[in-house]
Amino acid sequence: MRRIVGLAFVVAGLLGLVLIFGLFNMWMDRAYNAWAYANPPLARMWEGEADAGSARLKLTLVLTRDEFSFFDYGDGDSQDSHRSLSGRAMLCDSTGRRQSYSFRGVVSDRRAEKTLLIFTPPPDEVPGLRPERMQLRWDGGIKLSGEGELARALATGGTVISSADPVTGHAISFLFHPASDLACKTP
8 A cells, every 4th residue: 555655646746847847848938939929929920012123022921830849858959949930921923923932930039029031932933033031020019020032933943032122222121910811912
């Protein structure tokens, strides 16, 4: 009987430690990644427009926080602080082109004032402008802006990258607002 009681205390103690460890990790995540718990959230659908030369672009982003695990210690990289995002983007332009992209992102601070997105082109990409990289700035509410580096996918399969509007030389800036659907209407 004493063995059973002793074993029950050991099991209860281990479960208590796991619970305390989980609650501590949740508290740490809320402290270091406040953006993930904000209301309104950063991780949602956003829609924005920009001019790039003679083309008008409309970009819809669906930001999703990558799955968070309390027991995931990463690969030892000190930069891994559960601040990764992924998602889908839909780009429409004034020529009628419509293209979907996937992306990965990293939030660089606890309030998501800076977030870097890297886009991946699909294998069946239609020639035209596409997002390559984008630096986002979020105000913690409903204002999201981004400066994009665009690539022009050529019909021959190559690309030409530009971080500025070819006509004005200014950065290609998007102003985003919350969106309700991924339907992309030509700007």
